[in-house]
Structures are given as structure tokens and as C-alpha cells.
Amino acid sequence: MEDIISLKNIDYSYYGKIPALKNVNLSVKKGEMFSIIGLNGSGKSTLLHIINALVFPDSGDVLFEGNPVTEKSLRDKSFGMQFRQRMGYIFQNPDIQLFCPTVFDELLFAPLQLNLPIETAKERAEQTLSFLGIEYLKERPVYMLSGGEKKRVAIASVLTMNPEILLVDEPLSSLDPKTQTFFIELLLELNRAGKTIIFTTHHLDLIEHLQPRVAVLSEEHTIRKTGTASEILSDEELLISVNLIHEHIHKHGKEEHRHYHSHYVFHKH
Ligand code: ADP
């Protein structure tokens, strides 16, 4: 399968001072489920921003189907349009994403941007509302939504564009368990339907559940290892070194019991 996205020797720092990514290399194949894991501050969101050309690296190359993605190449109308249409970004915080007066306006926005006729745009918005089970929110102003509802609307507003590649920053973040499950199952379904999905997380149980290919970012902002979910999850030494799991000592009666655990949301002692 061809690489849909590849990054070569990417360096990025904020204001030339705060390092966020160092010598990052990775490639994602068409149709793949791919995950970037690492602790807070390791550079996951920055990496998604670079993939989506929201920021440009200090050095190194970003390629989209082998074509360089730069400020200059995106100024080419046809390449720029294609790039923006084919890639959708679901932000960690839905508030950043929603800006229209009502939910329905929000869902019409992308199709109208794509110059679809208004009837087609409406049809697509209606289908997406029903696909996400949020028809009842159609006429609501965005400020009258709960956190979980906002997230569904934010997801819907990206899906109305029908992107081939979805970038998802921290899919579990600040969602109630029901919305988390809904979102995770949706990602699986979209991936089965052929979409390429790249998501970030620090929850190892999500890796276990979705079985993506995984790149591990260290606190030093480098990629420590890339591999299958089982290769990564079975590499205890690696996960300890990037602080995604830590050792716990419990006492069960008189017996001391030592094991490793991650910072799981669903962690049970
Ligand atoms: P993650 O998503 O893994 O938590 P980020 O990509 O947000 O990591 O951050 C990587 C590093 O860049 C961190 O040290 C963070 O403090 C810094 N950083 C992120 N965003 C900004 C910003 N807008 N301005 C300055 N520093 C930032």
C-alpha cells in the first residue's frame, strides 16, 4: 500500500525556543489506523498540526501521497483544495471547532465551502445528523449543548466534508463514558469503511482496543519506536522509559505483589 502521509526528519519548536518535535520520521499508509502515543507535552498535538499543515516544521519534509506539503505548494489552488478536503481534523476541544449559530449551520458549513449546491449540502448535513444520532440537536444553538453533544457535533461537522483521512486528537479526552464508547466505535466503523485514521492518546487501553500501528513519542520529543499495537504493548521496558506505565507495589495480606500499570482511565487496582 502506498504511503498517504510521510514525515521525514521533522524538527519543530515554538518560537524557536520550546522544543516540541525532534527528528521525527513516520509514514502512514492509506486506510491505516495509526496512533501517536506519549505523555502530555511529548508533542502529539504538534505532530497532528504538522500533518494537517496548521503549522510548518522548522526543518524536514512533509509529504502527502509523495507531494511536498509546504506553504508554497498549498498556495496551488488545486493541491491546496484537495489537501484541505481530503483531511479532516477533530480537535481535542470541540469549542475550538464550533463557531456557527446553530448545529445545522455548523453542518452546512463545510459542504457549502466545497461549493456543493444548497440542496445537496442540506441532504449531507441531514444524513450526518442521523448517522451520529443527533437529529434532535439540529436547531440548537451551540452554547446550549452538553460536552458530549458538542463533541458529536464537532465530529459531524468534520464528517460532512467526507474526508478520507481523519486526524483525531485525544479521542477520549473529557468525554463521558457513553460518548467515549460511541466515538471509539465510530472510529472503528469509519476505518472499516476505508478511511485512514490517525489519532493521539496516552491511554494504552485504547491501543489495546483499536489495535492501530503505533508510534511512541518520548518526553524528549523523539519517536522511540514504531510498531504494531502488540509489539508496543509487550515492550514493557519501552513503556516504562517513556513513563506510560509505572511500577506499583501492593500488599495483599502479607504478600507483596508488584506489577506495572499504566495511567489508564479504566484502570482497576
Ligand atoms: P502533547 O499534545 O503531547 O501534550 P504538545 O504538542 O501540545 O504535546 O506540546 C509539545 C511541547 O510544546 C510541550 O512542551 C508544550 O508545552 C509546547 N507547546 C505546545 N503548544 C504550544 C504553544 N502554543 N506555545 C508554546 N509552547 C507550546
Ligand code: MG
Ligand atoms: Mg495534546
